[in-house]
Amino acid sequence: MTFVVVGTPGDRRPELFAAACRSSGLPAPRLVPWTDVLRGAEIVLEPGELLRIDSPGEDREADALLRGAGHPARVGGGARWYRTFTAALRRLAAVASASGARLLGDTEEIGIMFDKRLSHARMLAAGVPVPPALPDVDGYTVLRARMDEARERRVFVKPAHGSSASGVVALQTAPGRVRAVTSAVRTPDGLFNSLRVRAYETEDEVAALIDALAPDGLHVERWLPKAMAGGRAFDLRVVVIGGEPTHAVVRTSRHPMTNLHLGGARGDLDAVQRALGEDGWKRALDVCAWAASCFPGSLMVGVDLLVGIGLKRFAVGEVNAFGDLLPGLTGLPGGAAEGVDTYTAQVRAVLAGSRACAT
16 A cells, blocks of 8 residues: 655655554655646656645745745735645546546545635535624625624634634624734735734724735634633644544633644643533534534544533534644544554554545
């Protein structure tokens, strides 16, 4: 069994997957750089090879090929990024089909997971609990009108194709007041990502922020207040492999974004499990499996699970096609991945003939 990985040289993801292959007695995968794919270079696959498509990563050259020249820390260009990315996915699927190679993840499903509007709609249609969304928001004026129509005072505004909380805005309104929390920094040269979350509190600032994000497409949903753990709000990243929730991490924060690179911290999973109780924890994992089942051709789906105040309500905030980068995290006790990381669990699932391998 031979794997081929489309990824970025030097990125941790293909390196960790290669280590998982070696630890399972398999040869290290052959790496096809994303830059080769995006430039249209010939991609050679052999019959029976297993093609894993990984994240383009933090590669400046790949970023420029995906969304055009510019500083990699800038916010924006998501619509162009998405068009280029999905075109590359279609090409990879065609090459795999023509060569007799097999895909470890359905390329159409990867594309859907990278459009928050499409993935939200797919899960909603399947009955998965998701935050209610506000439709057809194309700027600040329409956003406020939609909020008034829905009687919403707190929403999350998300770029349709963003990741890592880039451009995400937690917006609160009250009569005569507005507050937008985001990691985006407004500069004379546009919006840029920062590792520090900040607040904008004037109508003009917030309107300019939302209007700057809008051209690439927005997904707006109700802000569901999160449960607390140790005085910090938390949510869960749950990795589902072959239909089974295998890994979970608690992400905590003092501000609305729980992303670890924005100052969030890993919380105590045992404490959260105890607080939820056996039935609550099972319901939480069932919701994650339910969300992943909306993407049956994907070997792995990362699910961001929101846990409401009172620990009784769950909702899926997002699904992630590349949500398995959780170094050092081993699988849930008693599960199929107990004692191994997310990458080794995926290799084992393939070796066991997981139903999630696409043809």
